[in-house]
Structures are given as structure tokens and as C-alpha cells.
Amino acid sequence: MIETQIEITRMGLEGQGVGYDLEGNIYFVPGALVGDKVKVKTKEERKKYRDAEIVELVEPTGKRIEPVCKYFQKCGGCDWLQWDYQAQLAAKEEIVKHILERGELRPVELLPIQKAEQNLFYRNRIQVRQLGKTVGFFKKKTHELVDIEECKVAAPGINEEIQKIRSENLGTSNEVTKIELYLGRDGKVHRFDNVAHSFSGFAQIHSGQNEVLRSRVAQIMREKKAKKVLELYCGDGNLTYAYLASVEKAWGIDASQSAIESARIQRTEEHESKAVFFADKVDHNLLRRLPQEIRDYDTLVLDPPRQGMLDCLPRFLHNQLKTILYISCSPVTFTQDVQCLKKDFILQTVEPIDMFPHTRHVELIATWVRR
Numbered sequence: 001m002i003e004t005q006i007e008i009t010r011m012g013l014e015g016q017g018v019g020y021d022l023e024g025n026i027y028f029v030p031g032a033l034v035g036d037k038v039k040v041k042t043k044e045e046r047k048k049y050r051d052a053e054i055v056e057l058v059e060p061t062g063k064r065i066e067p068v069c070k071y072f073q074k075c076g077g078c079d080w081l082q083w084d085y086q087a088q089l090a091a092k093e094e095i096v097k098h099i100l101e102r103g104e105l106r107p108v109e110l111l112p113i114q115k116a117e118q119n120l121f122y123r124n125r126i127q128v129r130q131l132g133k134t135v136g137f138f139k140k141k142t143h144e145l146v147d148i149e150e151c152k153v154a155a156p157g158i159n160e161e162i163q164k165i166r167s168e169n170l171g172t173s174n175e176v177t178k179i180e181l182y183l184g185r186d187g188k189v190h191r192f193d194n195v196a197h198s199f200s201g202f203a204q205i206h207s208g209q210n211e212v213l214r215s216r217v218a219q220i221m222r223e224k225k226a227k228k229v230l231e232l233y234c235g236d237g238n239l240t241y242a243y244l245a246s247v248e249k250a251w252g253i254d255a256s257q258s259a260i261e262s263a264r265i266q267r268t269e270e271h272e273s274k275a276v277f278f279a280d281k282v283d284h285n286l287l288r289r290l291p292q293e294i295r296d297y298d299t300l301v302l303d304p305p306r307q308g309m310l311d312c313l314p315r316f317l318h319n320q321l322k323t324i325l326y327i328s329c330s331p332v333t334f335t336q337d338v339q340c341l342k343k344d345f346i347l348q349t350v351e352p353i354d355m356f357p358h359t360r361h362v363e364l365i366a367t368w369v370r371r
């Protein structure tokens, strides 16, 4: 197989380095970083690009660092621990820019990424696997279990719990147990063994960056003078309660009954008439199932799961709608969902947030206003 030398000029959506040879062929190279000069070997020739692997790191970028984690590249968790944090942030900004350009979205303002003050020991939720005496994570794209003593991105309380699990008498069963660990708002670590679905619904995994997200959403809602708000995918009201003080009314919808119950529990007397939560699925017919009074909202807040809104967004657009805030953990599905907004709305700002340091993932807030 022919070996080619290339320079990595950007990062791909799966966290791989991307570079071009002199004929303009594109190479996707796992483990390579922007600025690396690498000798690569093509593993698979695809229609528009080549999947390749590093044969030699000819000249590494000066932004490479010693990974703080000894399991890096054995365990499938982090993508970029061998890369200086500032360089990761720059790469995420470039990724967002690239995705927006590909989707022909030109925000009036693309703001710099909000970096995480805490980029290690931040995760408040993690799933470990246990098989006999081995406790850890699966290797990337395999079911091979990597034994770990400490996870450098998990919160300290979660690491303590991992130690406890390791010290248990685990027996010799051949069954892999899935253990979900969640550091709750009560400061306690909750443990759930072999539950089919996440036990407590969705929660943002970086508590510090969640506060950044909440305060930006609240600020945008004030600036846009949002009054009547329909919030789809509201979860337990994490964002709703951030902006509620400045609006007249908020209707929150989420498919998870337990998340809606937990949103309702947080209502104080003062909230009672302001925030109304419904457990229902967002689909093409949702508005018909909701009370008539909801239909004159002036602001729409959206925070869908990774797969996005699956063509439902046009059903929620109407003439009184002035502002749309779309919070996305998948910029690719975001660009697909919002194509229907281009005609009547302007994409005013896109603000990336580093919710998931040392991984390729990036969160963003996009604000659309009526033309």
C-alpha cells in the first residue's frame, strides 16, 4: 500500500485529523492533530475521501502534550487528551464554522467558544462496566473491557465510587454488568446496576458549563424580551427555571414523564401560574394535543437530543413567533433542522460552549430572530 506524507489542516467530526495530498485527495486520520506532519497509509478508499492510519509522525504539532491519563487511547472515552486544551478549543471553533458553512448558515455573529474553567474531573455522570474483577470502560468501537482505577474526566465522588466497586467481592460471573453512576444535585453519588435506560432521564454532564449555558439562555431571553415561551425538550426544567423570572408564561414539553415530574416539583407558589409542564412527545401533531392558549407563543426554545427534531420544526412556526433559541449538542443535525427557518428568520448569533472537554463534541446556542 502506498504511503503518503500530508499535513493535518483541520479536524473531522469524528475527532480525526484531516489533510490533503498534492493531488487534492482527502485523508481522514485518527490520532492525528492539526499541525501534525504525518506519513499515512490508506486503509479504505471511499468515494470522496480516504480512511488512513498513521505510519509515522514525521513532525508533531507543538501543541501535543503528555496525556494526563494512562488509559488514553486504550479506553474509548476521550478523543483529544494528547492535545493542549487551547488547541482543542480552536479546533471546536473550526468544526462549528465548517459545519455552518456546509449547511449554508451564515450567522451575523459567530462568538468565540466558551471554554470550561474545569476541564478535568468534571463529569457528573458515567457508565462503567464490571466483569469479574475488571471495572472500567469499553475500548473504542469494541466490547473489550479496559480496567481502570481512575477516570480523569469523572467527578471525584464518582472516582471514589469506582474504587468502592473495585473493592467489592465481584465473583466470577461471565456477565458484564452496566453500572450507572450519577453525582446528584444533593452531592451524593447514586449507583444503578443494569438498568435498561438512564435512571433519572437527561442531565447536562458538566455542572459548571451547564451554569454557563443557563445564564446565557436567561440573558438572551431578557434581551429578546421573550414573553410567552414554548420550550420543547425541556427535561426537568433546567433551562426553564433559568429564564422563568423574566417571562410571563412558559410551557415546557418533554417525552420523559419522570423529567416532567421533577420539573413540576421545583415549582414554587410564584412559579405556579407561570410554568406549565406536559409529558408528551414532540411530533408533527403535538400542538393539536395541547391546550389552545399555548399556540400564541412569541418565543420557541429547543434543546433536542442528538438526533434532532426529525422534520418537526416547521409545525411550530407561526406568524407571531419572534425568536427561536436552538440549543444543540449535535451541530450537524442542527444545520439540517433549521433549513426551514432561513426564509423568515435571521441567524443572529451562534455561541459554541465546551460542554465536553477532551472529546470532539461541542454544544452551541443559536439565536434566530424574525426578519
Ligand SMILES: C[S@@+](CC[C@H](N)C(=O)[O-])C[C@H]1O[C@@H](n2cnc3c(N)ncnc32)[C@H](O)[C@@H]1O
Residues within 6 Å of the ligand: 201, 202, 203, 204, 233, 234, 235, 236, 237, 238, 239, 253, 254, 255, 256, 259, 280, 281, 282, 283, 303, 304, 305, 306, 329
Ligand atoms: C438534550 S436533552 C435537554 C433537556 C433539558 N433542556 C436540559 O437542559 O436538561 C433532550 C431532552 O429531550 C427529551 N426527548 C427526547 N426525545 C423526545 C421527543 N421525541 N419528544 C419530547 N422530548 C424528547 C429527553 O427526555 C431529554 O430530556
